Each structure stands twice: as structure tokens, then as C-alpha cells.
Amino acid sequence: MTFELLGMVGTRDASETHGDHYGTIDADYLTRFAQAHEAAGFDRVLIGYGATGADGFAVAAHVLNATTTLKVLIAHRPGFVAPTLVARKLATLDQLTGGGRVAIHHISGGDEADQKRDGDFADHDRRYARTAEFMSLLRRVWSADEPFDHGGEFYRVEGAFSTVRPATPDGIPLYFGGASPAAVEVGAEHADVYMLWGEPRRQVAERIAALREAAAAHGRTLRFSLSIRPIIADTEDAAWERAEHIRALTAERAGASHPYRMSTSVGSARLQRQAAESERHDERLWYGITALTGPGGNSTALVGTAEQVADALDGYRRVGVDTILIRGFDPLEDVVDWGRRLVPLLRANAAALV
Template sequence: MSIEILGMVGTKDFSETHGSFIDGPPIDVPYLAGFARAHEAAGFDRVLIGYGASSPDGFAVAASVLHATERLRVLIAHRPGFVAPTVVARKLATLDQLTGGGRVAIHHITGGDEADQRRDGDFLDHGARYRRTGEFMSVLRRTLTSAEPFDHEGEFYRFEGAYSSVRADIPLYFGGASPAAVQTGAEHADVYMLWGEPLAETAERIRRVREEAARHGREITFSLSTRPIVAATEAEAWERAERIRAATAERVSGGGLRWGKGKSESTSVGAARLQEQGAEREVHDERLWYGVTNLTGPGGNSTAVVGTAEQVAEALLRYHDLGVTTFLVRGFDPVDDVVRWGDDLVPLLRQGADRREPAGVGA
């Protein structure tokens, strides 16, 4: 398979345009199961399960998704620092073996919201957190693969006779935009996850990570996260984008768009860069749209690719030409978008990727 297509599931119906993250029950079991099955029916390879200091536990959500589907794989977002890497390794390997093997991966989010870090008791500064993530990933990988007990003594962790009787091949995903993040991800990650930025900036990010990975004798693959807005015609797609903007603006001004209780204090380099790009101009590379990014401020994946399914697929495949082999797509109408994309965007991405080769690792 030349590309991997990821979605993202949530435990309740909520996005920038509708629903509430903090009001009502935090987990809607039938909704989660149906959301997961919609991804499987639409031909997605894997779904991301997000992380927040006030969100439902990702490992339990992943188990529910895996048991609701037959082939769909999961990517469990995780913040290093709160659970020992030896324990996380056993949790991952156990879940993987209980669900048939080969369906579990982990995504390391070092954290860029200082207030949210403190909710879980983390008071390390930005640079120290990335050093801890690197050490965590090193120990995690060794625990997942070592057939013999081992000792480890580092800056943040110390183990004697660490060993897991259950092991598995668990892909390590990673995200981050700062120089410290590039150093950590290039040395330890299998897949480096990028937000949807303009092509020129993305090419430079890929070049920097590849150069750093080469210093460690490694090769690495890349993922890109965007929010496609697709319609039958280009005009209808931009009209839909404007409706999404209006709904988001209304919720922002009315206080309805809250992702958790308490304040947010972003130190995320990637989020700051998205804000700068959106302030520079609202549309980059013809159809990379920052309309929602400019409204919601520093945060996660918010840039959209707007157009027909054919136009959006071609725009995303330009990133494939740069070396991106994994695409994470998440809608503003989460379930309905997934169902639609199964009919058009997903097959078009696969067909287009089969017809072109990504830039080589050393490019």
C-alpha cells in the first residue's frame, strides 16, 4: 500500500460547528462505535484517538474501537511523562495481541498547552519535556522488542531488570515543530506527523527532519493532517467553507466553542506558525484555507483543503510528491464527511498515489 489514510474518532458528536465538548455525557458508546465502523466502511486504515488532560482515557477508547471493528487500526495519542514507558509498552503489546496483532500504534504528543500539562501534574519546561519524550520513546521501543531484561539510567527514568513478557511491533508516531521536536522525532519516531502548512514550508520541514534523521543513520516517514471541505463543485465547496466559518465564528463569540474547562496557555511552535501563516493570507497554494484557524487561535489541526474531491485529492497528492505517505483527514461534520469521503476522496487519494512516486528519503 503506497499511502496510509487516517481518520480521527471522538467519544461524542462535537466539532467547531456543532455540539459541546464539556456539556452532557462525555462518552456516547453507540456514537463511538458507529463512528469507528464508518471509517472502516469508508476504507480508512487507522483512526487517531486524541489526548487531553480532561478527556476519556485513550487506551480504553482504543479497545472499544478495535472491538467494534474487524480491520480498522488505531493510533493512540499519548503524552509521555505520566506513565512509565515500561508500563505503556506492556499496555500497548497486550492490547495489540488481544485484538489480533498489527492494529495498534502510539502517537507521542509532548505537549504545547502549559495549563493542560499542569492539570496532569507536569511542570517541566518545553525543552525538558522533549528530552523526556526522547528518553521515553527509547525505553518504550526497547521494552517492546527486548527478549532479555535490561537496565536503564537516564535523565528522567531509571530501571533495573526491565522486561516485558508480551511484546509487539508497535509503530511510533510523533509530532512537534520546534528545533527540540525535530531532534527528538528524527532520532526516535517511525512516522513524523505534520500539520497542514503550505507546500514550501512543508518541504523545508521534511528536509530538516530527514537531515537530522540521517545524522542518526535513520530513515523516517511523514504524515500530514488537514480538514478537507469537499463538495460537488468548487463553488459549492467554498460556499460550504463560508458556512463553516460562520458557524465557528458564532460559537467563538458566544463562548460555545470550548474544548475543556480552564484557561489555555499555548507554547506550541507549530500552532504559532499556523497563526502567522493565516494572518499573512487566508488561502495558500490555491486551496489551503485558514478561515477556521484564524478564528479558533492556537490549537490543533485546523487548516482545510477546499474543493471538489478531485481537486482536494490532487492538492494533497502534491504533499505526497514531497514525501508524505500518511494522510490524516478529519471533517467539520465528522461522521457525514467520513461517509462521503469513502465514496470519493479516499479512493481518489489511493488511485493518485499509485500513479506517482513520493520524493526519495534523501531528497
């Protein structure tokens, strides 16, 4: 069974507990952060997207040139750059950095205010329809043997063609996320890897089953990624103490009047409902930060010793997850610690499932 381990890098030392430090681009920190992931044994790192943040393609170029084998997953929102141009940008970066190290993650957008900052006022389902056409055009640009015309709902091109292609026969993987019915249809038809948030195993298994059925209707198969926040320590009690410390720091930084972002994200709403139902799910899935930060996406945590967290992640792999994305509350320090204690266990468990 294929296993891929993802981390996440940023241009500054920022998290719920470290603060944000808006506007800072610390190139030295980014270099050390990327190299720490490579040294810890990660396969790939996600580069996030926000309408006020650094450009992901430039960040990816820095990460790729600061490392030797580490791959990148560049998040972007379809609708702001033409798909023909994005296809050439990705293929160029793939060719210039050794080949096979570039992937793209499509986020159709659930944060209304952030969409509008970049001039996007399309509604939820229309954004997903646009993503479907975007992904289809990416694949066509990379595979076309001659110039082609396209006239769709969102994009029209005449004589589109690219002389630069992905560097390897496997091409550039398309990752995708979304929980609404509109999202399921898009991901089932166009994605290579469908990204899921950390929910109870039963719900994750149900989502995977539904997505597999939707993909089969298009004659396709999907891979699945789970995003989670490990909190580990030498003992389980110490791990829960650390979780409470993280909660206290997050609450202090957020403040009692912390405004929730306006979100149409179905997945975020489901996480909030689960947090309201119980702070803990399964053996060690913790929603303490989810309840504090509102619709913020990847906020659920697995709390315990490295062995306990590795076993919990193994449980997700047994229901169909083959890619794990983990990021820390102490971002750089956690990566170094995971490289010593958690990653070797994940690799050993993955080898046992082959």
C-alpha cells in the first residue's frame, strides 16, 4: 500500500501558539523549515494559500532549491490565474528542479472574505464548477500533441499549447479538497488525491466509501489524504498536559472576542458540530483547538505518545487513507521531534501494511 507523508512549511514562525507575524518573509527560517522536513523523512510539504500571503510558486521554488529530494504541494485557488498559464508554470518548475517534485492542490474556497480580497464574488457551487473546468484544462495542456481550442463556461482559449511538459511520465499530481456535494462531484471526476480533515475514523471511512463510489461512476480511482495535528510527549499524561498548554496559549492569542471567519465550507461546519458534540472522539482525537478557532480547517489533533499517535494514524490507513499530512503547533520544533520519534514508527507501520 502506497504511503506518502506530508508536512507544511511557511515563510515565518507562525502558529496558533506562536502568533502570526503578518507580512514577515524570513527566507532563512523557510530554508531551515524545509530542510528539517527533508531530514525528518517527509516526502512532500504543502505550501498554503491566502489572499494576503506570500506567493506559493515563489515559496515552492525556494523550498525546492534549498532541498534535494523534498517535494512540494502548491495550494492555489482556481479563478485568479488562467489554467493554461498555471500549467506552464508548474511544468517549468518541475523541469527546473529535478523532475517529479511538484504537485498542485486545488482549493475552491470556503472563506468568503478571503475570496473577495482577490476579486472573486462567485458563489460556492459556481466556484467548484470553475475548479472542474480548470483541472480539466490543466490535464489537456500537459497532454495535447497540437494546439487546441476550448470554449467552456469559465474559460475560452484558441490555439492553446505548451512546449514545456511535466518532467516525468507520472506527470504532476492534482490534489483537491472539499466536503459539499458539488465538491464530491469535482474531486471524483478530476482529482488524483482527495484531501480529508481529521475526523473520527468511522466518518472518514464513510467519506472514503462515498468518494470511491462517485469516482467509480467516472471509471476512476482516488487516493486519500488525511490532515491532522499530532501532539506527542513521553507519556500520555504529559501529552494531554501539553495539549492543555496549547489550548491556553491559543485562547490567550485569540482572545474572548475572536471573530469567526465567514465560511461556506461544509467540512468546517461539520468539524464545528463534532467539536460541540464532544471534545474527544475515538481514543485520542481532540477538538480543543477546533472549538476555539472556528471554521479554520486543519485544527483537530491526535494526542498521546509517539507510539499511540502512530497507531491511531495506522487506523486511518486501514480504512483507506494512504497520505498523511501533519503540522505542528510548534512548527519547526515539532518537525525535528517527529523525525526522531514519530516518522520512523509511521514508516515501519506502512511497511507492515504492504
